[in-house]
Amino acid sequence: MPRKKKQDSEKLAELIVKGMQEKKASDIVVLDLREVKNAVTDFFVMCSGNSDKQLSAIADSIDEFVYNERQENPWHSEGKNNKEWMLLDYITVVAHIFRKDKREFYALERLWGDAKIETIED
Secondary structure, three states, X not given: OHHHHHXXXXXXXXXXXXXXXXXXXXXXXXXXOOOOOOOOOOEEEEEEEOOXXXXXXXXXXXXXXXXXXHXXXXXXXXXXXXXXXXXXXXXOEEEEEEEHHHHHHHOHHHHOOOOEEEEOOO
């Protein structure tokens, strides 16, 4: 059973990346947290956007890609009102959509420095 979960979360992370790419998100990275002690999820998938409108479009695209493929909605989401840092939590994978300046400020890549980080080419 744990093996299936691993593959399942990897596929979900890939769908989230596709949703980000569909709306021209920049600086997409996937943090593999599966071997990080006390990690709350398997993967963080992060990207940046340039405007409120783009951040909303990226979040909607992720929702659409995941729902169309898996009939799954986020368990929890945050930030859709302030549009500086939006979060879509699918339990095993969490998508983070940042405005560029906020991403630099919060620096999650540094906070989770033990994670394996995969940079997705634009």
